[in-house]
Amino acid sequence: MTETLVRPAVDSPPPTPPQRRRKSGHHDPSRVFRLHLPLLLYLLFTLVPFYWMLVFALRPTGSTALVPWPMTLEHFDTVWNGIGFGVFFTNSMIIAGGTLVAVSVLALMGGYALARFQFKGQRVFLLALLCSQFIPGAMMLIPLFVIFREAGLLNTLTGLVIADTAFQLPLALILMSGFVRNVPVELEEAAMVDGCTRLRAFFAVTLPQLRPALVAVGSFAFIGAWNNFLFALMFASKQDKFTLPVGLSYALGEFNTDFGALAAGGVVAAVPVVLVFAVVQRYLVQGLSAGAVKG
């Protein structure tokens, strides 16, 4: 026990960097004004809407208190059991999870191909991928609707996974091919010289390097599908296939709005996204800058 406690202290280099950082903070009081105060203000600015939502979700109907006390969970009960957010939540999870898997797998294969192979029409293909980003989702509604109707995919979660995957894939492919380019091809070649097949080399050498890329691409896909309102509204015409964003707009009546229920629904919808970001944010930063500078 003592040993494990002592050993890292002996083995690791003296923890100078944090000390230095703290020191410079002491020596330079203007840093507080230059950095910390603006950041704090910015943080307040970002957090106030969230706080507002929490207050509305937790205080009883009719209360105007700024602190939700006494606290109540009645709004959560209303949305989860009354409006059916339990079902919407499950549907959203299935769709976002399915999109995550499909986009990750397809982007991994496609991104690898784009980065490592030369083929006819490659530039045109890349250009097409890029251009597809300019088409708003609303333009694809009617054609997709017709295709899905013919294929019997309306009112199915599978259909929504397919639609979301199709919509997310171009950006994921572009991102992923950038990541693959960043992994030195020499590593794979060395593995193949050592007797690996290309597939084995990919799984043994390249894939582990691409872990941050998969996290970045996957979380974008998850959040994109999680937040997609349009497709879910248009392709699902049964209450039991609705998703959270549709459920939220369903809580908004034409003349009457239950703000408590709406806020509680907002919290339910926001929590997974916040969690995903909290877990993967460091990968996301890597992911966004990957490919920005040619390695």
Add this chain to the structure above:
Amino acid sequence: MRRALLVAAAAALALAGCSSGPADGKVTITFWDNNGGPGRTPIYEELIKRFEAANPDIHVDYVGIPSSSVQQKYDTAIAGGGTPDVGGVTTSYLSNMVGQEALVPLDEKVDGGPLKGKLLPSLVETVRQTAPDNKLYSVPSSGNMDVIWYRTDWFAEKGVQPPRTWDEFTAAAEKLTDASANRYGYTIRGGAGSVFQLLTEAYAYSGTDSFFEGGKSTVDAPGNADLVEKVAALYKKATPEADVNNNYTQMVAQFTGGSAAMMHHNLGSYGDVTKALGDKVQALPLPVGPSGKRTVVPNPTDGFAVFRNSENQDAAWKFVEFLTSAESNSYWNEKVGQIPANTDVRSQPWIEQNKPVKMALDVLEDPATITVPAPVYLPQYSSITKADSEPQYQKVLLGQLGADEFLKAMAEKLTTAQQEWEDRK
């Protein structure tokens, strides 16, 4: 070859998807509620339960669609061929759907059944006037009417009588204002949705009985301009200054929060105002102008339509007939506080207790009342009255634009739109 196989597979899948109905001798129809939500869905669920009990061979699939997206959903479904059997529609997008030939005219069906002569004529007329061919493409179920909501307690406190004319109205608004106590006589809707309300006020004041005369818009009639000036004169004097940006939610908040004595909206806000103010709130019809005539610009009328693509039109019609029958119509409108379209509901006891609905029914049934339907059938109507005119109205309130100029510009656009529509007919 492969493509042919794919198409065949897709067709087989599609067929498999549709054929769930007749196998057990039961017909399934789909019903889209155009204003789904926790408030109204349970009412429909109860009605569907009753309908299925009375018609064991028909099963109804209920789909509640958020009212803010219903138009887009219908448009996609019509273009993609995935319409329901029965849908709730309001006259604000009915003409668009009729234009796409999505609906079945229901005149003969109404006349051939128990609904004959049982529907409030002013609502039927509103629905008819929406369609280019004057046919009935939706059976009206609920009416709505613009009213002035007022605080009975404040009126009593200051000894003010509920106003019957616009002059009494402005006098009351001024008398009820006590800016030091943050109490104002009235709250103007200056933001989103303002011009719809302003026009109903203007026509109520001027007594003009039609939106067009000889193909020209009457929006800029002199009486209408007088009313706009009167309202603008109240701004800041008898209303909160923030009113210039009021949308529906903010306006209701002003009123229910206790800073305004009167508010112009329609029966749709019944739930909100009574929840906040209980029995201290009542409704008045819009005041009349110097002409003494009572003109009403009808609100969008809610109703049920049968879709042309429906494979079970008979079952669909049966359901529409059930929803608009005296019993269902009474149940529905009592719950939401709107005007029942079925005249047999008139004798129900709840009508006597719901004073705003009774007042509105009295106005609509009064033979002296003239209904002046707004030209919601014009494709540009919404953009002219909202995007084009709302910012201009704010300028009028702020004293930067004359009422005359404001109305003239709107009238010109409406006249052009009307001519284009006539040419296409």
